[in-house]
Amino acid sequence: MLPESGYLAIAFETDNPAAxxxxxxxxxxxxxxxxxxxxxxxxxxxxxxxxxxxxxxCEAWSTYAADEDVVEDDLDV
Structure with missing residues (x-):
């Protein structure tokens, strides 16, 4: 756990471009x-x-979700 107003420094090799x-x-x-x-x-x-x-x-997921009545509780996950 970080203390209040604390910080964390992380270093890693940047060899895989993405979000x-x-x-x-x-x-x-x-x-x-x-x-x-x-x-x-x-x-x-x-x-x-x-x-x-x-x-x-995206189209395949939309079709599957509609056909199978998939309930997405959350758009973030």
């Missing part, structure tokens, strides 16, 4: 803002994105 979530595994903690996103090598991310694949995955 990485850092969170615990209690869903409502994420909803309440107890998570952070580490944006690693921002300028290197865009060339790695394949929007056709991303859109296809």
């Amino acid at each position: 990485w979530p850092m969170h615990c595994h209690i869903g409502w903690h994420t909803s309440d803002g107890f998570d952070i996103q580490i944006l690693e090598r921002h300028s290197d991310i865009r060339p790695l994105l394949d929007y056709d694949v991303m859109n296809s995955n």
Whole structure:
């Protein structure tokens, strides 16, 4: 546990460009803002994105969720 007004320094090798979530595994903690996103090598991310694949995955999830009556309790998790 960090003391009040404390800080934490983290160092890691930046060899995997992406937006990485850092969170615990209690869903409502994420909803309440107890998570952070580490944006690693921002300028290197865009060339790695394949929007056709991303859109296809989103459409597949939307279809599955509608067909199976999936209830998403939270958009953050």
